[in-house]
Amino acid sequence: MKIHEYQARKIFRDHGLPVPPERVAGTPAEAEAAARELGGPVVIKAQVHVGGRGKAGGVKLASDPASAREAAGAILGMDIKGLEVGKVLVAPAVDIEHEAYVGIIVDRASQCPVLMVSAAGGVDIEDVARTTPEKIHKAEIDPRYGLLNHQAMGLGFDLYDDLPRVRAAADLFRRLYEAFLASDASLAEVNPLVVTRQGEVLAIDAKMNLDDNALFRHPEFEELRDPASEEPAETMAREKGLSYVKLDGTVGCIVNGAGLAMATMDLIKYYGAEPANFLDIGGSSNPEKVVSAMRIILSDPNVKAILFNIFGGITRCDDVANGIVKALEQLEVDVPIVIRLTGTNEKEALEILRSVNLPATNSMDEVVQKAIELAKGAAR
Amino acid sequence: MSVLIDGTTKLLVQGITGRDGSFHARQMIEYGTQVVGGVVPGKGGQVFEGDVPIFDTVAEAMDATGADASVIYVPPAFAADAIYEAADAGVLLIVAITEGIPVLDMTRAMPFVAERGSRLVGPNCPGLISPGKSKVGILPGQICTPGPVGVVSRSGTLTYEVIHHLTGAGIGQSTCIGIGGDPIIGTNFIDCLSLFEEDPETRAVVMIGEIGGTDEQEAAAFVESDMETPVVGFIAGQTAPPGRRMGHAGAIISGSEGTAKEKMEAFEGHGIAVARRPADIVDLVRQSLG
Structure with a gap:
């Protein structure tokens, strides 16, 4: 979850960082x-x-x-x-004499939090990382011992020459790491970290991303969520336990599993059309989830056809079929639906769908091509 | 042959009485996996499905059964503790199915597991299966068939899709491993590739990656420098927009790192045949099997 700068500044200040x-x-x-x-x-x-x-x-x-x-x-x-x-x-x-970059992320490769600093702070740190990686200094933080004093001081010396500034920076790094840990953040960043003409080291910016998986132990962060920064359909999806990202195409897709959902989007593109969304109904197969998924996709006026791609494992195909039937009863479905189901309880699912005259296939390529063809012909 | 698990693997199930744990314990037993015990604090002394003893702790279960693997189905808030407990009890192979474990919990669990000499697969993974011998996790057994192809993947259902194509074309699998979709995982592509390389009966490997991170790029370099066994690759997420999380916590493109294009180019650059669609994997595997 992303939070705003003013919210991150408060968290930083609560941990003693010098933030104006x-x-x-x-x-x-x-x-x-x-x-x-x-x-x-x-x-x-x-x-x-x-x-x-x-x-x-x-x-x-x-x-x-x-x-x-x-x-x-x-x-x-x-x-x-x-x-x-x-x-x-x-x-x-503030009257700026020097700008630097400071950030902490969880690094996939070293599998631990990494503190990064660069004297080439201010603007595009990604550009610095790409073109002059030697200007970025890093310390891997062993989570059992935290940020060690020599690591903090070492990175301070990478930024500044005089000891008072180095000490001030090292203190700031420690507090930033504390804020990062206490918030279960996946990113905590100050860009720029400045030295003023008066010689003060200040964090005049604050950025934080919070780990969605850890929000259960931080109920206090729920109020930091800004609904205006999210598509209304994405808010609804999140509340229903679905993973949804709106895109610009015409073929809506409802899939179980993130990898298969991405591969389905890619296959739509492969056959010459554009996906309208990413939507993963997740592992459980509550029929209500399918109804919510349909409601979300139908709220996108660009959608001209909906395709289901379900590979039953934990997800039971009959639950999904029941959800589709329910959705047809409850919602005004004004676009064609094509369905691919295979795996757990496939036979039961096909029977349920037959009772409402919905055909289904067990081939992913077939269902994608069919959906594209129908989306092209459809007016809405 | 197979890697990591086979017919002799003795398995514990942590969280065997939960909704997912009980369902999948039953499925694993049906498949032929030797499930030798379950662990649920407070339910020690009870019996699951008539013949699987339940223990209060992993240590007790290890003493009584001499298990060599454990699979974890406990909720995310307690999953890291379950990993610590299994490692402390000396379980050699720990498979964490749980989705949604906070990433900082995993940064602490990883060195702990490594120091105790255990191997962790996952978290947020479907587990693994050596067709016809044993399955640990949630992969549907009926879509697999024994054979010469190793499968390693960051996804769940996309892995099933690929296995389904292979089996449908009469190509069996030695072992299929879902390594998990999180940013921090215990066993990565390279670990699995080297296991497959050492396995005399794995004659080709399918590697299924997705956007986010650079694991696939590093694995591609490893394939070229350290492997004789041919590898076929697939990457999901070519149409994913940058900066958005695509369900898997790991599946996010940030900056220039981790796009599907970059990964596919790395595969091709290191001599890995890249499939454009899951269905194309079959032909590429057939060619590499010769």
């Missing part, structure tokens, strides 16, 4: 009031769940409250990579 104060504004007037309250020049930053806000024009400096109002007016409502900006953050502008 901020206000959150939903209107230009609120931004003006915030700037007046903070005093002096401020920075206005779009609060959206994507990177590259600065490049997109979502970050502006304002020297006084009136220009803060103007800047917020320009940023609010802006579209950044498909997301509408609903809130801005207002924070005091």
Whole structure:
């Protein structure tokens, strides 16, 4: 789960990181009031769940409250990579002498959290990683011992020359790791970490992704979820225990298992069409889930045909067939449905589908080609 | 022959009385797996399905049965503890089926398991099967048939799809291993590839990857440098948009790392035949079997 910068700043501050104060504004007037309250020049930053806000024009400096109002007016409502900006953050502008990057992620290869720093901070850290990987310094953190003092100091020396700054940075790294651990994060990042002209080391940015699998032990994070940053259909899917991602094509697909769902999308593309979505109904096969899945897919006006690709294992084909029958009773289904079922309780499923005159095949290639053909002919 | 499990494997089931655990324990017994015990705290002394003794702890179960493998069906909040317990009791092969274990729990479990000399398969995986001999996990036994092809995959149902095609074409499998869809897993592609390479009866391997990470790229280099056995590859997620999680926690493309295109190119660059669709795997395997 992604959270906003202003939410991550609070978590960082709770763990003692030096983060300047901020206000959150939903209107230009609120931004003006915030700037007046903070005093002096401020920075206005779009609060959206994507990177590259600065490049997109979502970050502006304002020297006084009136220009803060103007800047917020320009940023609010802006579209950044498909997301509408609903809130801005207002924070005091700082006099920057040096910018660096600091981040912690769980690294797949070393199977542990890795702390990364780079003196080439500020903008595109991905570019730095790609073109000049030697400018990124890393420490693997053994979760049993935590971030060791020499690791934190070593990375501090990779950024700065003078000892007070190194110590301040090392302290910040330790607190960042604490925040990362305590929140069950999959990413905690400060970009940029700055040194001000006054010599202070400050985190003037905060980014955090939380591990979805660990949210069960953090009920306090549920309120950080921003429904406006998610497609309504995706919110509904999540609440029903389905995994759904909306795409732009016309062939809706309902599949059990993430790998098979991706392979189904790929096969739609292979045969010359575009998938309308990724949807994994998961391992359990409650018929209600199938009804919800159908409802979600039908809410997408681009969908011209729906295909089911079910390989029964834990998922029982007859449960899915019952779900399809239920959906046909409960929903207004105005697109053709094609079905592929094989595996556990396939025979029972075929009988159920026959009773409502729905044919089914056991070939994935066949069902995909059929769905594409029907999607091309259909008007909705 | 087969790898990791065969007819002699004695298996414990942690969480044998749960909804999934009991269902799949029954399926494994039916398939012929030697299920020698179950572990459920507080249910020690009871018996599952008339003849499988249940123990309170894995240590007791190990003392009484001398098992060499354990499969875990406990809920995500307790799954890491179940892994610790199995490793501490000296179980050599631990297979974690559980989906949804917090990734930081796995960062702690991994060194623990390694220090105790156990091998972990998974988590968030369908387990493994050596057709005709033994199955550990949730793979449907009826779609498999014994033969010369090793299958290793990050997916669940996509693996079934591939096995279904192979069996339908009369091509049997030595062992099929689902290594799991999480970012941190106990046994990776390279571990499985080297086991298959050492197995004299595995004459070809199918490797099924997906978007996210660089495991497939590293495995491709290993195939070229360390393997005689031919490998056929497939990657799911060519149409997945960047930055989105596709169900599997591991299946996310971030930055330039881990796209399907990158992985398919790595496969081809290291001499692995790449199938464009699951159905094409059959012909490529047939060619490599000669």
